[in-house]
Amino acid sequence: EDFVATLSPLAPRLYSISSSLAAHSQQVHLTVGVVRYCNSIGRSCNGVASTFLANHVRPGQRLRVFVQPSHRFGLPEHDKPIIMVGPGTGIAPFRAFLQERDAANAAGTSWLFFGDQKADCDFIYREELEEYLRSGALTRLDTAFSRDTEQKVYVQHRMLEHADELWRWLEAGAHFYVCGDAKNMAKDV
Numbered sequence: 001e002d003f004v005a006t007l008s009p010l011a012p013r014l015y016s017i018s019s020s021l022a023a024h025s026q027q028v029h030l031t032v033g034v035v036r037y038c039n040s041i042g043r044s045c046n047g048v049a050s051t052f053l054a055n056h057v058r059p060g061q062r063l064r065v066f067v068q069p070s071h072r073f074g075l076p077e078h079d080k081p082i083i084m085v086g087p088g089t090g091i092a093p094f095r096a097f098l099q100e101r102d103a104a105n106a107a108g109t110s111w112l113f114f115g116d117q118k119a120d121c122d123f124i125y126r127e128e129l130e131e132y133l134r135s136g137a138l139t140r141l142d143t144a145f146s147r148d149t150e151q152k153v154y155v156q157h158r159m160l161e162h163a164d165e166l167w168r169w170l171e172a173g174a175h176f177y178v179c180g181d182a183k184n185m186a187k188d189v
Contacts, residue, residue: 013049014068016179018092022103031092031124073177078106081174083166085189087115087144087155088122090180095125097177102137110137111169113155115144156188 019029034054035047057063075097076082084094091114101110112129116122122145132138142162146152159166170176178189 010048012066016089016092016096018095020096020099020103023099029095031089031095033089073179075100076175077108078104079108081109081111081169081172083111083113083169083174083176085113085155085159085176085178085180087113087180087185089124090178090185091125093179094177095128098129098132098137102132102135106137109139109169109174111140111142111166111174112138113142113144113158115146115153115155115158117145117147119143119145119148154188155185159189 015030015032017028018031019027030053032050032053034050035045036051037045039045073093078101082097084097086092086094091112094112098110098112100106101108114123114129116124123143129138129141133141142155142158144153144155144158146154178186180186
């Protein structure tokens, strides 16, 4: 009892909502990357919330959650261009943005930079993104899969490759969004 009393409470796990109410009025979607790895001494480790969601939660099951509003991370008017940089599960809010704009038949252009390790197993929402490209809800999609090539290629490399066009979009008033690994990727972007 004394030992347990000294432990800090488990920190909340925050996930971005990856769906729009305009597209899914009775649902909330989350994009969760399940955390599983071996540490330096070979011990198997699992994420607390992600493996709980993956292994124990079943469709229709009720969960206790809380919502933490993000007042400064939202879409501009539907006619404004947007640039979204969301590698890995950082794509979550941008999937919601695209669903929202698609449901509203938004006129604004949209450009997504998405990346992960391997295209064959990590290209989440691939079919959905390709459909948004076909329908025009997504104007442009640039991807980077760091383990598919000898040289590691990340989203910031794709941005540099298209720097002139990216700058033209920004000069035209594009809103720029980044979501994902705040420690490394965000500052590299």
